[in-house]
Amino acid sequence: MQIKNSSKEYDVIIVGSGAGGGMATKVLSEAGLSVAVVEAGPYYDPANPEQMTQLKPAYHSPRRGAGTTRFFGDYDQAYGGWDINGEPYSQKDDTDFRWFRSRMLGGRTNHWGRISLRFGPDDFKKKSIDGLGENWPITYDDIKPYYDKVDKLIGVFGTKENIYNEPDGFFLPPPKPRLHELFYINAARKSNVKVIPSRLSVLTKRLNNERGICYYCNGCARSCNVYGDFSSGSCLIFPAQKSGGQIDLYVNSMVRTVTTDNEGKATGVSFIDKEENQEYKLKGKVVVLAASACSSARILLNSKSNQHPNGLGNSSDLVGKYLHDSTGGDMMAFIPQLINRKTYNEDGVGGMHVYSPWWLDNKNLDFARGYHIEQWGGLGAPTYGTGFDVNSFNKFFGINKAGGYGNDLRNDMKKYYGSTIGLSGRGESIAQKTNYCEIDPNKVDKYGVPVLRFNYQWTDNEIKQAKHMQDTFEEIIHNMGGISLWEKPGKDNNYGLTKPGQIIHEVGTTRMGSNPKDSVVNEYEKLHDTSNVYVVDAGPFVSQADKNPTWTILALAMRSSEKIVEEFKKQNI
Numbered sequence: 001m002q003i004k005n006s007s008k009e010y011d012v013i014i015v016g017s018g019a020g021g022g023m024a025t026k027v028l029s030e031a032g033l034s035v036a037v038v039e040a041g042p043y044y045d046p047a048n049p050e051q052m053t054q055l056k057p058a059y060h061s062p063r064r065g066a067g068t069t070r071f072f073g074d075y076d077q078a079y080g081g082w083d084i085n086g087e088p089y090s091q092k093d094d095t096d097f098r099w100f101r102s103r104m105l106g107g108r109t110n111h112w113g114r115i116s117l118r119f120g121p122d123d124f125k126k127k128s129i130d131g132l133g134e135n136w137p138i139t140y141d142d143i144k145p146y147y148d149k150v151d152k153l154i155g156v157f158g159t160k161e162n163i164y165n166e167p168d169g170f171f172l173p174p175p176k177p178r179l180h181e182l183f184y185i186n187a188a189r190k191s192n193v194k195v196i197p198s199r200l201s202v203l204t205k206r207l208n209n210e211r212g213i214c215y216y217c218n219g220c221a222r223s224c225n226v227y228g229d230f231s232s233g234s235c236l237i238f239p240a241q242k243s244g245g246q247i248d249l250y251v252n253s254m255v256r257t258v259t260t261d262n263e264g265k266a267t268g269v270s271f272i273d274k275e276e277n278q279e280y281k282l283k284g285k286v287v288v289l290a291a292s293a294c295s296s297a298r299i300l301l302n303s304k305s306n307q308h309p310n311g312l313g314n315s316s317d318l319v320g321k322y323l324h325d326s327t328g329g330d331m332m333a334f335i336p337q338l339i340n341r342k343t344y345n346e347d348g349v350g351g352m353h354v355y356s357p358w359w360l361d362n363k364n365l366d367f368a369r370g371y372h373i374e375q376w377g378g379l380g381a382p383t384y385g386t387g388f389d390v391n392s393f394n395k396f397f398g399i400n401k402a403g404g405y406g407n408d409l410r411n412d413m414k415k416y417y418g419s420t421i422g423l424s425g426r427g428e429s430i431a432q433k434t435n436y437c438e439i440d441p442n443k444v445d446k447y448g449v450p451v452l453r454f455n456y457q458w459t460d461n462e463i464k465q466a467k468h469m470q471d472t473f474e475e476i477i478h479n480m481g482g483i484s485l486w487e488k489p490g491k492d493n494n495y496g497l498t499k500p501g502q503i504i505h506e507v508g509t510t511r512m513g514s515n516p517k518d519s520v521v522n523e524y525e526k527l528h529d530t531s532n533v534y535v536v537d538a539g540p541f542v543s544q545a546d547k548n549p550t551w552t553i554l555a556l557a558m559r560s561s562e563k564i565v566e567e568f569k570k571q572n573i
Contacts, residue, residue, distance in 0.1 A: 005281045010036045010248070012564065013269050013284035015255045015299065018107025019550050020536035020557040021290030022232030027561035028288075029245030033568065036282055037237070038250045038271055040291070041079050041103030044110065046223035046234060053077065054222045077223040078111040079104035082501075086446030090453040097437075097454035098501035099294055105251060106233035107292070108504065109550070110223040113351050114230060115374070116156045116201040117547035118147050118555075120165030126543050130368045132461075133431050136542045137514045137523045140167070146555035154230050154554070155207050158199035166196075166357045172205045174198065175216075175353050178346050180377040180421050183335060185354060187479035193373070193472065194359040201230035201551075202349045210239060218380050220350025229350070250282070256449050257303040257312075258287050258533060264307030266533045272447045285573050286532045286564060290557070293539040294323070294437050297509035298452050301439045311439075313527040313535075318520050319510060320437045323454075324544055326505035327371065327427040327462050328498035329469035333482035334393055338419035346379040346418075358546050367464035370546045371427025373472070379418045390416055396483060420485070423476065425469035428546040429462050431508050435500070456500045466497035505549055510539035525560040532573060536560050 011033035014021050021037065029035045044051060053075040061074045072078050080103040089099050102108040121140040127133050144167070151170040158171040174197035177185060185195045202214050211234070212226025220229045227234040241247050252274040259267045259281060268283040289296040297320045303312035311319055358370030390412040391401045404412060440453035470488055477484055489496030513519025516528035521540050527533045536557035538549045545552075567573050 004278065006283060009283040009285070010034045011284070011568065012036070012286045012288055013038060013282055014288045014290060015269060016040075016107060016290035016292065016295070016537065017105050017237060018102065018109050018232050018290060018292065018537070019553040020538075021288070022106065022109070022236035023554050023557040024288050024290060024536050024561045025245075025247060026236040026240040027558055028564060029240045029247050030243060031565040031568075032246075033565070034246040036248045036250060036284065038253045038255055038269060038282070039105050040254045040274075041105065041252065043249065043251045044077070044079070044104040044106055044233060045238070046077065046110070046231065047225045047227070052225050054219050054225045055217060072111065072221065075219075076111050076221045077104075078102060087451075088443065088445065089451050090440045090443055092453055092455040095454050095456050096499050097456045098499050099452070099454065099506075100501065100504045101292070101295065105237070105249070106223075106231045109230060109232040111221050112550065113374075113548070114200040114202055114220055114349075115351070115355075115548040116199050116230070116551045118167045118169060119143075119545045119547055119552050120167050122165045123543065123545035123547070126369070130362065132368055133543050134513070137512055137519075142523075143552070143555050143559065146559045147551065149558060150551060150554045154201055154235055155203045155205075156199055156201045156551075157197070157204050159197045161196050163196075163357065169199075171199070172203065175204060175348055177353050178348055178378050179341075180335070180338070180418070181352070181354050181375065183338075183480050184375050184421065184476070187476045188356055188373075190479045191472070191475050192359070193356050193476065195354050195356050198352050198355045200349060200351050202351070203228045210242075211235070214349055216345075216347040216349065218348055218350050222350075253280075254447055254449065255291065255299055256447070258289075258299060260303070260305050260307060260312065260530070262307070264305065265530055266312075272449070274447070277447075286534070288564070289533065289535045289539075290537045292537050293506050293509045293541075294452060296535055296537055296539050297437055298439070300510070302450055308529065313510065313520050313529045313533065315529050316517055316520060318518070321433050322431040322508040322511050323435045323437055323456065323506060324429045324431045324508050325500045326503040326544060327425070327429050327458075327465055328503045329425040329466045329473075329496045330422065331470065331473035331477065331488070331496075332420060332422045332485045333477040333480070334396065334485055335419050335421060335480055335482045336396065337481055339415055341379070341418045343379060343414070343417065348378070352376060365468065367461045367468065368430060369428035369461065369465065371425045371465060371469060372546050374424045374426060375421060376424070377418070377421035392485065393419070421480070421482065423473045425466070425473070426503060426505075426546065426548070427462075427465050427469070428544050430459065431511075431543055432459065437509060454501075458494065458497060458500065463494045463497055466495040470495050505538075505544065507538040507541035507544050507549055510535045511542050512540040513542070524563040525556060526563075534560050534564065
């Protein structure tokens with residue numbers, strides 16, 4: 001295949017348009033730099049009527065009454081998934097890693113839960129606390145100013161709680177708890193489980209004239225048509241374009257490699273135009289990788305040259321190593337007290353109004369790191385399909401039915417609608433060098449790009465943490481007067497611990513550090529091995545914390561982008 005070269009040279013080429021890529025686009029373009037954004041998926045704007053799914057009733061689904069080809073459903077804005085035709089990945093030995101890829105402008109920020117938590121002071125120095133893993137080369141104080149800026153720029157609701165390792169920020173007013181959440185609050189507090197208002201990046205108060213306020217449609221997973229929640233496109237890239245930024249978008253463009261010169265310095269990227277099936281090269285003074293932790297690692301490992309025979313940035317042989325994902329565990333319960341609820345528009349955002357941050361001291365437990373509890377339920381709009389079998393509820397009242405139709409089925413559905421609650425734990429795993437992704441020497445995707453092969457196993461720490469989750473869920477459900485809807489998982493299936501990758505919080509493949517021998521990037525997320533390549537997704541994370549990574553990705557990307565601007569001003573680039 002002939003590779004076509006672009007004659008234009010950009011100041012910065014950004015690969016990926018999610019949280020890190022979007023933030024880099026905004027900061028760098030508004031500083032006057034010319035920017036190319038290369039995104040593997042199509043252009044997407046949640047306000048575009050042709051792409052908008054918000055407010056569409058579930059029964060309009062073209063597969064009404066049948067399964068969906070998309071894991072989260074037709075109306076969730078997730079272009080991509082764990083399995084993509086023509087884009088395989090492989091597993092080593094008995095690994096079962098689930099790799100989610102988002103293929104659209106804005107990436108995963110179009111369909112995430114908007115849980116926007118800061119890492120705390122302890123989260124940057126866990127080795128000093130429990131002796132496991134490594135400390136970050138930076139502290140909370142180093143990143144706090146950037147958390148503050150992100151809060152004010154994007155908006156996050158919550159309340160000041162003065163919890164040391166759950167740092168407060170600049171908060172918008174939170175929505176009030178709904179009925180099922182009031183049940184949870186009372187039950188959790190009986191078990192001495194702390195409950196506080198959630199911290200979600202959803203606007204409950206106007207920030208500017210460009211974005212609307214949440215109107216409580218409960219459809220954040222569909223991405224907001226008034227830009228009331230955080231998505232990278234609507235909150236970062238589009239505003240940067242409107243303010244006059246020099247931004248060229250290359251969509252449906254799969255990056256193969258970072259190109260380098262005879263001295264090993266980056267010269268740009270090579271990508272495949274997926275619509276033309278044609279390979280192109282772009283030239284840039286700086287390359288910023290923000291393709292997601294595993295995708296960026298894949299690009300670096302495939303970027304071999306005489307100067308970088310092991311892959312770009314991989315002199316330490318650590319690109320792809322220390323891969324880790326959040327732990328996960330779930331339990332769903334039926335609350336008999338909530339049957340025959342009056343149905344009404346239960347005003348709320350598309351996510352939980354309250355949650356439980358980690359509340360215990362691990363020194364008194366048999367596992368090292370903590371987890372938070374998310375909960376879900378209530379009177380959200382029904383999806384196509386029911387989400388449950390009404391006869392599984394009837395059995396609790398000694399009513400035995402097989403199937404159902406007509407008024408009898410409708411009455412049962414109304415009876416049980418809004419009577420369930422779900423509890424989910426999301427916890428911190430410990431980074432292990434033995435958990436990694438690498439290039440499969442025998443497999444390529446449909447574009448001819450070598451694919452990733454995963455090796456990953458949970459340790460006893462994660463398994464014991466999952467057991468604690470299930471024990472806690474059981475106690476809280478009992479306090480609610482609830483009945484679990486499935487058998488409590490036991491040791492034989494790791495107490496319900498989710499498969500690695502399934503929580504979609506993978507981090508750590510290009511870990512940050514001061515020493516080039518045991519890390520991939522420095523404290524500003526620049527590769528140790530070359531002067532003009534940065535990684536601003538979750539790859540540089542040294543550890544995960546028991547928090548969702550998005551707010552930290554954004555803060556670090558802002559910090560790194562400001563460093564790039566500074567280097568341009570000093571004419572070091």
